Amino acid sequence: MSDLTLSSLSKNYNSDRKALIKTDLFFKHGVRTALVGETGSGKSTLLKLMAGLEQPDDGEVLIGNERVEGAHERLIAGHKDIAYLSQHYQLPKFITVEEYLFDEYSFSEEDLNQIYAACQLKDLRLRITQELSGGEKQRVALAKQLLKKPKWLLLDEPFSNLDYAHKRIIKNALDAIENLLGTSLILVAHEPTDILPWAERIIVLKNGQVIQDDETKTVYYDPINEYVASLLGAYNLINPSLLKTNGTSFKENLIVRPDKIAIKEKVDEGLAGKVIMNKFLGNYAEVVVQVDKELIIVSSKMSYQLGDIVSLKFEDFKK
Numbered sequence: 001m002s003d004l005t006l007s008s009l010s011k012n013y014n015s016d017r018k019a020l021i022k023t024d025l026f027f028k029h030g031v032r033t034a035l036v037g038e039t040g041s042g043k044s045t046l047l048k049l050m051a052g053l054e055q056p057d058d059g060e061v062l063i064g065n066e067r068v069e070g071a072h073e074r075l076i077a078g079h080k081d082i083a084y085l086s087q088h089y090q091l092p093k094f095i096t097v098e099e100y101l102f103d104e105y106s107f108s109e110e111d112l113n114q115i116y117a118a119c120q121l122k123d124l125r126l127r128i129t130q131e132l133s134g135g136e137k138q139r140v141a142l143a144k145q146l147l148k149k150p151k152w153l154l155l156d157e158p159f160s161n162l163d164y165a166h167k168r169i170i171k172n173a174l175d176a177i178e179n180l181l182g183t184s185l186i187l188v189a190h191e192p193t194d195i196l197p198w199a200e201r202i203i204v205l206k207n208g209q210v211i212q213d214d215e216t217k218t219v220y221y222d223p224i225n226e227y228v229a230s231l232l233g234a235y236n237l238i239n240p241s242l243l244k245t246n247g248t249s250f251k252e253n254l255i256v257r258p259d260k261i262a263i264k265e266k267v268d269e270g271l272a273g274k275v276i277m278n279k280f281l282g283n284y285a286e287v288v289v290q291v292d293k294e295l296i297i298v299s300s301k302m303s304y305q306l307g308d309i310v311s312l313k314f315e316d317f318k319k
């Protein structure tokens with residue numbers, strides 16, 4: 001059993017504001033989970049407490065039935081089954097990649113080769129660490145964590161400062177790790193395009209507290225408030241007066257994702273409006289339509305001309 005259970009976990013770094021407040025969470029092994037939240041909301045604190053790299057003020061972390069000791073309880077902080085990779089990792093200098101990775105762990109040649117392959121390090125084995133690019137260094141830091149064969153890998157912003165190609169390599173490596181080592185992943189990320197296609201579960205933090213915790217699609221399409229909506233990409237706050245004309249009436253503003261609104265060709269089918277912006281985004285376009293005084297963002301496979309008169313149709317309202 002290597003599920004993680006957090007009970008009443010709290011942390012205060014001697015300031016007025018608590019970094020994490022009485023947090024209860026259960027992480028089932030094998031479920032890809034993303035932690036999201038504004039800066040300072042407590043994401044890193046949560047990961048470090050889970051990895052035994054900080055000392056909780058209150059509460060505990062269990063892996064299976066075993067308590068993960070806090071940083072003050074151990075000579076060397078951390079737990080062998082829980083690896084943590086921060087965005088601020090440091091590699092030692094004047095050492096080759098191979099020397100660094102070979103340093104302290106005993107592992108078979110086969111394990112090493114698999115990890116080299118997963119992290120695309122084969123061609124970098126003999127390179128000196130300070131001569132590597134940022135993306136290459138990160139893959140070395142990742143491989144180092146993997147040599148522990150952790151049951152859990154907690155990644156704090158693994159995609160920050162990476163270009164598309166390096167992100168792709170890291171994402172492929174993470175997929176490979178799950179299959180190869182059976183390691184479960186929890187990560188902190190900010191870009192919706194890094195989170196949504198990957199995560200099965202999203203946990204949203206604000207001011208040190210979990211405010212929403214659900215399957216990815218639920219958090220995306222049914223965020224509990226505008227703060228959650230804003231963390232995962234474009235959204236519309238639809239004024240209920242507009243929706244009345246669409247045949248339904250609502251009391252509160254509705255949060256509606258751009259892909260839940262369709263542009264219809266026939267103007268009499270929905271809400272009529274005028275296209276005032278058409279942003280090309282590769283495989284789709286973000287079209288901004290003005291309906292009365294409201295601006296509504298719609299994602300569309302087709303591009304439109306500025307000034308086109310179109311009709312909007314809303315899909316799937318839960319509320």
Ligand SMILES: Nc1ncnc2c1ncn2[C@@H]1O[C@H](COP(=O)(O)OP(=O)(O)OP(=O)(O)O)[C@@H](O)[C@H]1O
Binds near residue numbers: 013042044046
């Ligand atoms: N070592 C520390 N000493 C004092 N305060 C800290 C320390 N680490 C974090 N904090 C404070 O705890 C709160 C939570 O910080 P944390 O780093 O966990 O947030 P975060 O969500 O990971 O933020 P970011 O997205 O900017 O990394 C913040 O108010 C932060 O200033």
